[in-house]
Amino acid sequence: MPTERISFNSRTGDRLAARLDLPEGPVLATALFAHCFTCSKDIPAARRIAARLAAMGFAVLRFDFTGLGHSEGEFANTTFTSNVEDLIAAAEYLADRQLAPDLLIGHSLGGAAVLRAxxxxxxxxxxxxxxxxxxxxxxxxxxxxxxxxxxxxxKAEVTLGGRPFVIGKEFVDDIRAEALEPAIEGLKAALLVLHAPLDETVSIDNAASIFTAAKHPKSFITLDDADHLISRAEDAEYAAEVIAAWAKRYIDMAPPAPPPGAPEGVLRVTEADPDGFLQDVQSGPHHHALADEPLAYGGTNRGMSPYGFVSAGLGACTSMTLRMYARRKGWPLESISVDISHDKVHAQDALPSGPAKIDQFTRRIRLSGPLSDEQRSKLLEIADKCPVHRTLEAGARVVTSLATSDPLEE
Structure with missing residues (x-):
């Protein structure tokens, strides 16, 4: 995931530090992320959610509010209202880059800020x-x-999350005076509320009130047993997947035309966890999957293995080919299932140097319906004509090159 380190001016003139996470390909939509109270743009939840959305075609701007992280200014002089103004300044920066935000995402107090902004x-x-x-x-x-x-x-110095912060009276007065309900009622945007029922920092009642105050379209999704900071990787990834799937209903994420010679577009695989083997697999804006290795091989088993995807391609292609043939013939084929197993087997003639192993895919096909023996036999023959079957048996040529370091130059 390419990331630009940038800065922009707040409305009071302070330089706010930010990161713009970009997809490794065309930008299909833009998201603006607001972090939690006294947090920063670099907390694990923000990084993980931004990375997953970038893999799905989003450009994601996450920034430090005034006086936090690497941003200038005095935190003691900030208020909820100044946080909202920082968000608006971030949106204006994106608009100047022709990346006006389609989606606003806010965590904890940042969630209240995006509702207000x-x-x-x-x-x-x-x-x-x-x-x-x-x-x-x-x-x-x-x-x-x-x-x-x-x-x-x-003002007074307090300790939050093990760090000292100076809280001013203006901040306290501001949040006590703020009423979010009018802003939520007049949102004029689709709303997705994500909240953990066991959140001990902000109770689930808050999410219910936000949802009740909002007009449709609105959605409410539980984060199950996630903690308030969404610190576990699997919880952040789940949140990002839900956000991306939900956003497609309200944001036009149509991809550009596919390149010549690739009628289905480019399938992009992006590393999701540099400490393991988890991979994001994105085929256009609508199809997303995870690839991983089993626990026994050092993975986290959160997706099919690479060979699992190859087997899936063979099984899916087989079933589709049989359905197309039976439909064309008008045969009473009611349902199809295909079991695939993969193994390495010895092949005496695989290499001139002697015994070697080749890949063997064992395919077991189940056909339901009042088919004749002749029809079943013909369908078994047709299974060998599926395009993926032919590709595996004939072999394929893989042409490899290095991409430029900057995806915007491609």
Missing amino acids: RADIPSARGVVTLGAPFDLGHVTHHFDAALSEIEAKG
């Missing part, structure tokens, strides 16, 4: 919240013990 980001056709609060006053629960000092002195 949508009215000022007209290009956004979808809004996604992850563990977002409806009642912003819940944020003060993180520093209840310091509220009296904040009221008396105008």
